[in-house]
Amino acid sequence: MLKQHLGETAGSADQKPWTIGYDGWQTNSRAGLSRPRAALMLNSVALTLSPVDTASMTDKSQPRYGEHVVSWTTIWDELNPDPDDAGVPPHGDHEAAEMHRLRGLVMAQAAETEAALGAILKQVDPAVNIERMTAGQLLSTLQQKLSPNAGSNQAIALDFIRQAIRRRNHSVHNTVRVGHSWRSYTTGGGEWVSVISIMGDSEYDEHDLLADLAFQQEATVAAARLLMSLS
Known part of the structure; x- marks a missing residue:
């Protein structure tokens, strides 16, 4: 599990130790750590496709996720749900649509x-x-x-x-990553707000x-x- 690699739990949405998230990587500003957004490291698990999964690749005439670009980490987390990732920033696929x-x-x-x-x-x-x-x-x-x-x-x-x-x-050859920050409400709770978009190694946006x-x-x-x- 990721917390075994990092020595720290992901935390809940209320704790928010992971406050800035990119589509692909997350950064803990307190601990100075980075971790893959995907629930498990690629080399720590073997993915196998069932006959149903394989058929879904070839039989469907419509895009599985609609007319959108979907990041590989979104799919990875969907295939490998991890309760420890509760409350982490979203991938930002929809924010990156434009x-x-x-x-x-x-x-x-x-x-x-x-x-x-x-x-x-x-x-x-x-x-x-x-x-x-x-x-x-x-x-x-x-x-x-x-x-x-x-x-x-x-x-x-x-x-x-x-x-x-x-x-x-x-x-x-570069993917788009969207970074988020947690905005707390004075009445309690809050929401993830996109604060930066990155393509390659630098900040990049629609302009x-x-x-x-x-x-x-x-x-x-x-x-x-x-x-x-x-x-």
């Missing part, structure tokens, strides 16, 4: 830029096979074939697209993702202009 929506737009817009890169490369070298090339590979191949002079419009466009690909990767989307759109514009200059 960030996930914007992440999807960032990725979709980046795909448009990737398609434009493929069209540019076919324009430059019709014999090249672009079918299995990633955006980064397309860009690198274009860089080699065009060999643009430093500071030229082509060089500026390719560098801008390279930055856009890096920003896209940040949205693709940052909106800026990412704007960057991706400008990268698509740069790619289209580059194709036009070569046509």
Whole structure:
């Protein structure tokens, strides 16, 4: 159990030793400890799927959790309920919904830029096979074939697209975590309130993702202009 690993119980909602929670990790500000949000450590239990569980993966045509992104720790806690986790912060899947929506737009817009890169490369070298090339590979191949002079419009466009690909990767490969703090009522009781959202290793929110989307759109514009200059 987690309290055996940490030497401290999770506590009830009234005790609140674990006051700040992230989707994936929780921090005890008093003890200076961190622990996985999931009820049990991954290497301490073997998950087995029953025939019913396996069938549910393939037979259902509708998403199990609806049109939402659900964190793996939410599913983990659902599969492995632990009474010691009573009163801990929520995962924040619903609070992160708008960030996930914007992440999807960032990725979709980046795909448009990737398609434009493929069209540019076919324009430059019709014999090249672009079918299995990633955006980064397309860009690198274009860089080699065009060999643009430093500071030229082509060089500026390719560098801008390279930055856009890096920003896209940040949205693709990082998960969103929402941190909560317990707000007590003067009349008794209280509620968990979301206080921070994190993507990767830094604070990130909807405004940052909106800026990412704007960057991706400008990268698509740069790619289209580059194709036009070569046509």
